[in-house]
Structures are given as C-alpha cells and as structure tokens.
Amino acid sequence: TSQYDFRAIERKWQQRWEEAQLFRVEIRHDRPKFYGLDMFPYPSGAGLSVGHCRNYIPLDVACRLKVLQGYNVLHPMGWDAFGQPAENEAIKRGRNPKEMVLEYAANYRRQLKLVGISYDWSREINSSSPEYYRWTQWIFLQLYKNNLAYRANAPVNWCPQCKTVLANEEVVNGRCWRCGSLVEKRQVPQWFFRITAYAEKLLEGLQRVNWPEGVKALQANWIGRSEGAEIVFPVDGHTETIAVFTTRPDTLWGATFMVLAPEHPLVDKLTTPEYRAQVEAYKERAQRTSDIDRQNVERAKTGVFIGSYCINPVTGERIPIYIADYVLMGYGTGAIMAVPAHDQRDFEFAKRYGLPIRLVYQISPEQTAESLTEAVPEGGTMVNTGLFDGLPNNKETISRVISYLEEKGIGRGVVTYRLRDWLISRQRYWGAPIPIIHCPTCGEVPVPEDQLPVLLPPVERYEPTGTGESPLAGIPEFVHTTCPRCNGPARRETDTMGGSACSSWYYLRFADPHNNREAFSQEAVRYWLPVDLYAGGAEHAVGHLLYARFWTKALHDMGYLHFDEPFLTYRNQGAVLAYTPGREVGKEENGEEEELGADEPIENWKVLKPEERETIPPEKWVWRWVRMSKSKGNVVTPDEMAERYGSDSLRLFLLFVAPYEENVQWSDKGMEGAHRFVNRIWRIWHELRPHYRADWREHMPPLSELSPTDRALRRKLHQTIRKVETDIEHFRFNTAVAALMEYTNELSAYRNAVANREPTPVQACLISEALETLPILFSPITPHLADEWWERLGKEGFTFNQCWPKYDPEVAKEEEITVVVQINGKIRDKLQVSPETPSDELERLALASGRVQTELQGRVPQKIIVVPQKLVNIVVSK
Ligand code: ANZ
Ligand code: ZN
Numbered sequence: 001t002s003q004y005d006f007r008a009i010e011r012k013w014q015q016r017w018e019e020a021q022l023f024r025v026e027i028r029h030d031r032p033k034f035y036g037l038d039m040f041p042y043p044s045g046a047g048l049s050v051g052h053c054r055n056y057i058p059l060d061v062a063c064r065l066k067v068l069q070g071y072n073v074l075h076p077m078g079w080d081a082f083g084q085p086a087e088n089e090a091i092k093r094g095r096n097p098k099e100m101v102l103e104y105a106a107n108y109r110r111q112l113k114l115v116g117i118s119y120d121w122s123r124e125i126n127s128s129s130p131e132y133y134r135w136t137q138w139i140f141l142q143l144y145k146n147n148l149a150y151r152a153n154a155p156v157n158w159c160p161q162c163k164t165v166l167a168n169e170e171v172v173n174g175r176c177w178r179c180g181s182l183v184e185k186r187q188v189p190q191w192f193f194r195i196t197a198y199a200e201k202l203l204e205g206l207q208r209v210n211w212p213e214g215v216k217a218l219q220a221n222w223i224g225r226s227e228g229a230e231i232v233f234p235v236d237g238h239t240e241t242i243a244v245f246t247t248r249p250d251t252l253w254g255a256t257f258m259v260l261a262p263e264h265p266l267v268d269k270l271t272t273p274e275y276r277a278q279v280e281a282y283k284e285r286a287q288r289t290s291d292i293d294r295q296n297v298e299r300a301k302t303g304v305f306i307g308s309y310c311i312n313p314v315t316g317e318r319i320p321i322y323i324a325d326y327v328l329m330g331y332g333t334g335a336i337m338a339v340p341a342h343d344q345r346d347f348e349f350a351k352r353y354g355l356p357i358r359l360v361y362q363i364s365p366e367q368t369a370e371s372l373t374e375a376v377p378e379g380g381t382m383v384n385t386g387l388f389d390g391l392p393n394n395k396e397t398i399s400r401v402i403s404y405l406e407e408k409g410i411g412r413g414v415v416t417y418r419l420r421d422w423l424i425s426r427q428r429y430w431g432a433p434i435p436i437i438h439c440p441t442c443g444e445v446p447v448p449e450d451q452l453p454v455l456l457p458p459v460e461r462y463e464p465t466g467t468g469e470s471p472l473a474g475i476p477e478f479v480h481t482t483c484p485r486c487n488g489p490a491r492r493e494t495d496t497m498g499g500s501a502c503s504s505w506y507y508l509r510f511a512d513p514h515n516n517r518e519a520f521s522q523e524a525v526r527y528w529l530p531v532d533l534y535a536g537g538a539e540h541a542v543g544h545l546l547y548a549r550f551w552t553k554a555l556h557d558m559g560y561l562h563f564d565e566p567f568l569t570y571r572n573q574g575a576v577l578a579y580t581p582g583r584e585v586g587k588e589e590n591g592e593e594e595e596l597g598a599d600e601p602i603e604n605w606k607v608l609k610p611e612e613r614e615t616i617p618p619e620k621w622v623w624r625w626v627r628m629s630k631s632k633g634n635v636v637t638p639d640e641m642a643e644r645y646g647s648d649s650l651r652l653f654l655l656f657v658a659p660y661e662e663n664v665q666w667s668d669k670g671m672e673g674a675h676r677f678v679n680r681i682w683r684i685w686h687e688l689r690p691h692y693r694a695d696w697r698e699h700m701p702p703l704s705e706l707s708p709t710d711r712a713l714r715r716k717l718h719q720t721i722r723k724v725e726t727d728i729e730h731f732r733f734n735t736a737v738a739a740l741m742e743y744t745n746e747l748s749a750y751r752n753a754v755a756n757r758e759p760t761p762v763q764a765c766l767i768s769e770a771l772e773t774l775p776i777l778f779s780p781i782t783p784h785l786a787d788e789w790w791e792r793l794g795k796e797g798f799t800f801n802q803c804w805p806k807y808d809p810e811v812a813k814e815e816e817i818t819v820v821v822q823i824n825g826k827i828r829d830k831l832q833v834s835p836e837t838p839s840d841e842l843e844r845l846a847l848a849s850g851r852v853q854t855e856l857q858g859r860v861p862q863k864i865i866v867v868p869q870k871l872v873n874i875v876v877s878k
Helices: 006-020 050-068 084-093 097-114 130-145 195-208 213-223 249-254 273-287 344-353 395-408 522-528 544-557 610-615 638-644 647-656 668-691 708-729 733-754 761-778 783-792 839-848 850-856
Strands: 033-038 072-074 149-159 164-166 184-193 225-234 241-246 257-260 303-311 318-324 335-338 411-417 436-439 443-446 480-482 489-492 531-535 567-571 576-584 605-607 622-627 817-823 826-833 863-867 871-875
Touching (some): 006 097, 006 647, 050 072, 050 531, 050 638, 050 647, 050 708, 084 097, 097 638, 130 443, 130 544, 195 213, 249 395, 257 303, 257 344, 273 318, 318 344, 335 344, 544 567, 647 668, 647 783, 668 733, 668 761, 668 783, 817 850, 826 839, 826 850, 839 850, 839 871
Parallel strands (some): 033 072, 033 531, 257 318, 531 567, 817 871
Antiparallel strands (some): 149 164, 149 184, 225 411, 257 335, 303 318, 480 489, 817 826
C-alpha cells in the first residue's frame, strides 16, 4: 500500500539494520577514512530530550553522507559515566552509581536507536568500567613519569555542597558548575596536571584547527598569553627582593608605589608591628572575596600600607609597599609596580590614598601629573627618564627598555600565561582511583603498570565525607597496602580523578575499544585518528576541549601519538528552547537566575513549579523561551515524537528548523509541518512509482533532445544532488532540506503535467531517474523512509551503503540566453545570462561591459530601456 505507516516502517528498518549489523564499521583499505564523533554524554535519568537529539542527528547525517561517498566511517558512542553528575544523582536517589549508570545508558542507547542514529555499537565504551579506567590510570602514570602530574599544597576551590574541590574551569561566576553553591578557598594537598607546560603549544595549535572562531578566542583568552618583563625591586632594610610582572616595563620611572597581593608570602615578614592589625583585617576580608569580584574594574580600589618600602631600581626612590585585593596571587608574581599615571587601577588607588603620580609619557608640554583625571595608557613621548626621553609610546620602546633592564641586571623579558595547572583530584568516590601509593620510607610511589587497574572498591556509603577526605579513606582494605618499592606498609592515595580525565582520551579508545593489552594499538590509532569532525556544546570550550588537546599533545611528545591536535574540525550546535510558563519575581527572589541559553540568564523570571501551575491562574503566567531541561518541566522526548510523527519527521524537522549553530524554538506546529512534508514526498514518489523502469539509464536521451520541461526537471535534480551534498558537508543542514523541498515542488508540478496520461518513454526515464535518486538523497536525513522506497523499487539491501549519486555538471548547468546590448539602437555587446536575470541586474551587467564603457567615454546615459530576456538599450546624447 502507499499509506505512509511510519511506525511500522521505522520499526521494521531499525530491526533489519540491527540484524544486518549495518553500522559496524569494516575497514576496506581502498577507501579513505572518516572519524565523526559526538561528545560522549553522561547518561542522566531523565533520558534524551529532542534537545539532545539536536546534538546527535546532524552529525549522524554528516556521517551517513560520508558512508555514501565511500569512506570507512567511524561513528561511535559511549558514556561519560564517572564523575560528579552521576554521583550526585546516585546520592539523591539512594542508588548504587554503577548500576544506575548502566540502566540509564541502556535507555539512552534505546532512544538513540529509536531516532535512527548510525552508531557502531560494537565499540560502545563506559568510562567507569575497569577495562576503561585501567588505561586512564595508565595515562596518569605516564604523565606522572614525565613530570606532568604532581601533588602540591594549594589553595583550591571547595564546594561546600558537593564537598569536593573543583578545577578552575568548574567554577562559573564564583559558583560550583554542578550545584551552584558559592565556592570557598581551602588549603589542601591536591593532584595537578601540569597543563601550563603546554600553554604555548596549546595556543599555537589553535591556528591549525578548523573550529568556530568564538571557541578559539575563548581558549586563547583562557590561556591568556602576556608579554612583558619581570623586574626586581630591593626592599629597603631587608635582604629580600620583590619581583613584579609588568607588561609595561617602560613605565618603571613612574612606579611610585608597590602593591602585593594580600596572600603574597612576603607580607607577614615585611609588615611592621604598628600596621599588623590593619593588615590582618584586610587579609581576612580579601580571603572572603572571590577572584571574580577582585578583578571587577568597577570596584573601588582599596588596600593598606604595610609599613615597609622598596627601592625603585631606576630612580633609586624609596616607594611604599601596600597590599590590595585587586592584585591576585595566582597571576604573574602576585606583586605589581604601581604606575598611577598610566594604569587606571593604580590611578584610582593613588587618588584614594594620596600617593604621588609621575608621568613617563607626556602628550603635550602643558600636560602635568596634577592635571590628570584618569590614567593615560597610550600616546605621548617619554619624559622623566633621562636616558629614553623623547621616545614614542610603542612596542619598540618597550623592547629597548627591556634590553636596558637586562643589561643592568634589574629585570628580564618574560612571557606569562593566565592558565593555571589543571586540578584533577577529587575527594569523591565515583572516579578512577589515582594510582599512587604513599610510603613512609619511599614517599610517593607509582603503582606498577602490571598492577593496574587500581579497582574502585564496592562500598555501602559513597557520600562525600565533608572532612575533605575521600570516602575511600574510610575503607581500611583499600587504604592499607604494601609499598611496591620497599615492601613496607604503605597507604594508597584515596583521591579519585575528576571525570574530565576520562573524557580527555576516550576519542582514542574508540579506535580500539576492546584492547586489553594497551590503551590503544598504534595501528588502530594511526588509522582512525585524529577525529575529522567533532560535535558538541561550546560550554566545553575551556574545559574538556582544552584538556583533551593537552593530553593529546603530551601523549604525542611521549611518542604514543602521531598527531598533536585531536579534533581537526569542531562544530557546536545551538540549543533547543521550549516556550515555558513562569512568573515575574523581584530581584531578591531571583537569587539563582534562570538560564535561557548557555549564558544568558533571565532576570525577574522563574519557571513555574508543578504545584504553582495548579495555584496560579494561567492568565498570570509569563511565557519565555528557555533551554529544554527536566528541571523546568518543559521537555519534549523523542519517544513522544517518534510515536506521533515518526523519527524521520523529527530528524528532518530538527535539521530544517534553524541553522545548525543557532538556538531552535521548539514547536509542535513546526513538527507537524515537517511531518506533512515527509508525507507529501512519500505520496508523490508513490504516484510516480508505476512508471518506474529499471533500465532508464540505457534509454535516457541526450540533453539536446529533451524538451525544455524535461530538461528543467533533470537540471533541478542534478542541482539538488550537488546542493544537498555540499550543504551537508558544510553543516548547512537547513538549506539542504530546503533544496529537497524545492525539488519536491518541481517534481510535483511535473507529476501534474503527466497525470492521467501514460508518460512517454522519455518521461518514464526522467521519472525513473528521480525515483531511484530520491532514496539516496533522503537516506542521510530520513533513513527509514529511504530504505522503504529502495525496497519498493525492488532493490536489495540498504540505502546506507549505496553510492552517493554523481551529479552531472552538464545537466546541472543553468540554461543561458543571449541578451544584446545596444547604444542608441546599435548593437555593441552581448550578454550570456540565465533567463531569470532581473532587469536591474541586466542593466548593471550592460553598463559594466568593457565595450559599452569604451563607447560611452564617460557620457551619462539619458535613459536605459530593458526588455527582459532580449535586450538592453542605452540612450545617450551625441
Ligand atoms: C605596570 C603597568 C603600567 C602595568 C601600566 C600596566 C600598565 P595582562 O595584560 O593581563 O597580563 N598585574 C601583574 N600581575 C598582576 C596580578 N597578580 N594581579 C593584578 N594585576 C597584575 O596584565 C599585566 C599587567 O597587570 C601588569 O602590567 C601589571 O600592571 C598588572 F601603564 O605593571 B602593569
Ligand atoms: Zn616504600
């Protein structure tokens, strides 16, 4: 029957694909490879929403196209199962995280199959399985051996709610990325990866990848390279010296005071007794202020004098030492030379505390330090330096000053980075144990590689302890062990690795997921890696995407990888927003703001809680577009959509509704529209089906013998083949679908023209070409429908592994006509244009013609007459 029974059709093909193991990749050596990867998800209990589907469907379409183009395509899926999200949920539900994760993953897998994603499930990985984390631990050891992993006492971000430390990348606006609590500072021994050693390489590599500019800029800013100098100031009456980092060593002559971060190690030593009390009070206050606030340019610049002085090494002056919270300990040297004339923060500070201001650059002879109303960072020529007076305010001068300081032994040129080392230890249960043993005699000893994995022991209680120790510390059988070096009694490290360690190498494991002798074989990685196309949310810009690049580079330098950038092309999709009822609230009530997209909070608005939907009358509801999420009660599931409209319609809708990078406003209406289109093309195809002849290729007449209508239909088909292919390759899924819709219109018009008549043999050829091409063109987008058509043509197998049709450039070429150009009625030139060229375009082309311009000799036309498809007549006075 020609009834579009999508439920039966989709069920049938999903079953057949499964039976045939259709998506299992086999390497055929005569073909090129393509590795398309989605960021592997943490499977949550809420299951997939249509919002998640928007991550996976576009990449699936791109991968399916690559298969049709004849590539060996690796398109795998797995679970980012370790880490805080899973553990928090397990605690909330009182469940064992291991079982819970497996159950959630099974549901995700079912849903992903339901929407027809072509994953090779034989390569599924789960980062919390010992077969996987054994190798996460192995990589940890390699980093450790290469001095890229170390333990240090450090002030760290502590989430009082999750009771664990957090990486800098996990602190968002001073709050925990998971639970939103305000983050505190604590001093505890922690494990770090030395990502700072790769700051320069991480920056450099960004120039070699095809990523969205915005994401590259975020990473570059996060790495934060600064060129400048370190200058050493002697302290008056002490043997100590203070080094400062400055980007403007040329302004040293204007440094009239020095500012230390309140946490600077020399503060205690240099504070004189009479200032002790105020210094302590200020330090206390600073500790409670977040780094974000401290960097806020709007905040008043406060600080206190500590009683000591240092010596400006070029002027010989004694300058006072202050502490102020606008100087951070974590950047540069934690100390600055303050140049109020040319640095705005220092200017505000000097004005507040009545400190001297001295110009190093003068804009005009009248300009004085007293007359300044703000700092002047740019312009002017040097004054008050003696040696360099008269030089302009530019890079060249900075270099000359640096050379001078180096000669004098006062300072040296340096490059600093904002990037900090990556904090990896977590005082949590649900992670890969850090494979280190602490021995009272030998110190830190790595677990021998043949003893990996260090298994995560099963426990009754895995809630965080709140003491700052991991729950593993409470399991004597785990903790007590023997030292691999001296065989004496020793203790195991009880911290686990944060989930970001697992996700820093999973893309390598997919190449060789079942290897139990090594993390990955050279052969597999050499074949499949790097990832050709990576898709996932831009919120990972300075976390996962940076970490993964670092591990790749480190493993590359150790000789394990032949490449040093893991993701050649990376794309991030927009979110799916749902129209959601909420209510207006005052600022006070809006403590944690609702989030619209990734980073746009909605003020004065809160989503309605289920009980509020009962109590607040609908006319008081305030509707907003916000990101779909279970917590907002606005989730639409793919299950619902597959049942009502079919997965093919859902796929087509999600691709068509907006450009890939843009947010989508979900609407059932739009979904219905997509479904109507799928129904329509299904019907048209079936109406033409009776005229199909399998031998059409042999009977297709040459182009020149086709009637204009026939020719137009073939032209459109071949243009559509080309457009769908290039659009998908460039992630322009919406216009690819639009092209299919346009073609559908043409085909429908053609069908009407031949309706009720037996088509001529030539028409039958054209119809057959369309009938046979459509299943392949639709295959990446609506794969179930495509296979059903294919079968109904009497073909064997699946559209999945057919060949993408070759468009014929001759056939696709736009028809051209000749339009003559006249001046005062005499033919002067001819234009070759498409018949649809509009009048104003013809006029423009005519005037741009070289021959016309020569003829006109600068005369301005009095009148231009255009007869579309025929001529342009330019009238000029003689
Ligand atoms: C003197 C000076 C004069 C500065 C001038 C700027 C302009 P970027 O570009 O972000 O690297 N600085 C250095 N360490 C700091 C810290 N730990 N906390 C806060 N500020 C710090 O900024 C480098 C500049 O920021 C340095 O150059 C220093 O101020 C300040 F006309 O030194 B400058
Ligand atoms: Zn030992």
